[in-house]
Amino acid sequence: MALDSNPVFSVRIEKTDLKKFSHVALLALLSVAVIWALIEMVVHFRELMILFVLSALLTYLLDPVVTFLETKGLGRTLATLLIFLILGIFVAWGVYILLPKLTGQVNAIGKNLQNGSMKGVFSNWDTFLREKLAFLGSPETVQNIIDKIRTALVQFQEGLFKLALSLFSALSDLAIIPFITFFLIKDGPAMKKALIKAVPNRYFEMSLNLIHKTDRQLGHYIRGQMIDAFLVGVLSIIALYILDINYYFFIGSIAGLANMIPYFGPIVGAVPAIVVSLTQNSSLTPVIWIAVAFTIIQLIDNVLISPIVVARSVEIHPLLVVVVILIGGQLMGILGMLIAVPAASILIVIVKEIIFGFKNYRILG
Amino acid sequence: MHPIWSNIFKEAKNQSEDLYQILSNVPIFTGLSRRELKEFIRICHKRTYQQGEVVFWKGEPGVGMYIVQKGKVAVFAGEDPQNPEIVFATLSEGDFLGELALLDDTPRSASVVALEPSKLIGIFRPDLFSLFERKPGLGVKMLSKLAQLVGERLKFTNDALEECRQKGNT
Structure with a gap:
């Protein structure tokens, strides 16, 4: 006799499925609520x-x-x-x-x-x-x-x-x-502990893993990006000083900060220098030199600095990077563009860990 | 001090004292000074389990160890904690479990269920490694105790295996 033909057994299956479904629905609802609260x-x-x-x-x-x-x-x-x-x-x-x-x-x-x-x-x-x-x-x-x-x-x-x-x-x-x-x-570890205390036992170990991995990932990314921005900023200031561009310190600092925005950053960094140079001289030669200097800085950044300091960050598809930067810009302006990629990488780590949790922990009962 | 505040602080002090007493009796923490134990108390997670609630299931990635602060838990095999196939051990106040998960994330070798309302103290690998990073001397002391414990268990297992072999030969 097939197992599901037994009325007692089939009722048990239905109850288990219903329980699992209600858990998934609750989790999905909770996730939507958290994302909505964050955006608000x-x-x-x-x-x-x-x-x-x-x-x-x-x-x-x-x-x-x-x-x-x-x-x-x-x-x-x-x-x-x-x-x-x-x-x-x-x-x-x-x-x-x-x-x-x-x-x-x-x-x-x-x-x-x-x-x-x-x-x-x-x-x-x-x-x-x-x-x-x-x-x-x-x-x-x-x-x-x-x-x-x-x-x-x-x-x-x-x-x-x-x-x-x-x-x-x-x-x-x-x-x-x-x-x-x-x-x-000072109180970061205690705050994390207090956060974990509120998590139900069933999700406890998974949440510990999740917080630990997100924290580590974010730490690597932020520290790497900041060191990278600092070095690119210093190189830009030196290059603009050598090229005798007005406001070299201010524009170089912007170039360093803008470098934290993938793809758009280097352009955003170079444009002020080019515009100031155009208003400073009527010749195109300094513009060409600025372009050459910023290209060399980008090469040094991509070949030398980034691989060393921005290691172990999450791989995100270039199209997704562009989309999240645009969304970040819409929500919080320049700062939104700066934090868009780390925020997306946190979300990816969270999603990956939740999928890992569903596969490896019995969180659905 | 106002009685309300003095009661709150008294309770916090009592809880810390309880944890100190329990940790100092766990073999991997014996011989550590009060100040060193305080570092471990800072990374302890206190969890409360209802009767029949599963602490962890066999096969789940191990994240850390638990110490029974109050109550009773059973280490079992099987899918139903109410009707386990085998009960390997019953652990009560002061006993600990899952200590190998402090070394790596190999899956749990058995499931654990609370037999009565229980309080467990969890110490977890990421917190522990972060503590070792800050206090390497403490790390050496604790890991040598853990190695000693694992060595003793291996010796015990080898002896038991040898005994089984001899029984098999006769």
Whole structure:
């Protein structure tokens, strides 16, 4: 007799299936609720989320240093305090040395926009473009193109100035970041433990694995990306200084930061330098040199820096990378674009671990 | 101090004292100072299980070890914890299980179920390795104790195997 022809057995199968189905449905519902809550939080508490994201980035960067000091016999609190003291001295020194340079360059952009010194540049450009675009024939068409380029250049410089100003005005908000970071480093392990405590026994071991792997993956990615951005930033500053481009320090720093955005980053980094060079000189030669310098920096980054420092990160399909960067940009602007790939890599690790959990743990009863 | 706060702190202190007592009696933690044990207490996860609740199933990836703080658990083979095919051991307060999972993630060799409402302390490999990274000296002490324990068990298994062989020959 077939097993399912036995009424008692078939009822048992149906009950088990129903139980499993209800578990899956509950998990799916919970996942949707968590994702929805996260998106709502990003939308409604954007500024707060940005502060927490930046604090988390700093925590991942500093945690290995605290761990190193712990191996030397220091307690976690004392090690964290020491790191903050050293960091405070470095920041104060950096502000003292670098801030005047940075503010000087930002002010210069502002003055250029206000006193109309750009006009001289534009008149040179007018002549240059009129000669080069003469093949178009109609003077109206040439004038139209020149006007459009002029508007785009002014808008770009204004955008650069506004970005710099917004960065300075954000400094007051940023003052809270060290406080959040301090407690994330000092009490991070205890927070993780408290989170795990709330997990039901059935998902306990799987959740431990999940948190551990996500944490490790994210740590590798963030530390790698930050070291990479720093090195690319330094190389860009040196290259722009050698090429005698105005605001080299500010533009080089942007190039370093932008490098954290895959595919779009290097272009975003090079465009400000090219635009500033175009407004600075009427010749195309510096533009070519900038392109060569940024290409060489990208080569050094792709061949030498990235393989060493950005190791063990999740492999994501290039198309998915582009899509998540665009979504990140829509939700949180530039910062969204910066955190899109690590956020996607966390989601991939979570999905992989949940699938691993379904296969290896009896979480469905 | 207000009685409410003093009671809360007293409870936390008592819990920590309980954990200290239990850990200091587990063979892999014997000989460790109070300060060293405190490091392990920090990474302990306290879990509560209902009667009949499965702690882990045979074949699941091992993530760490458990120490029975209160209650009773059974190590068993079979699919139904209510009607196990074989019960290998019954463990109570102070006993520990799954310690080999501290070394690697090989699948659990048997299932474990709570025979009565029980409290278990879990210590897990990632937390432990992170502790060893921070306190390598502590890692050496604990791992040498674990190696000693595994060695003793191997010796015991070899003796039992030899006894079986001899019985088979006669």
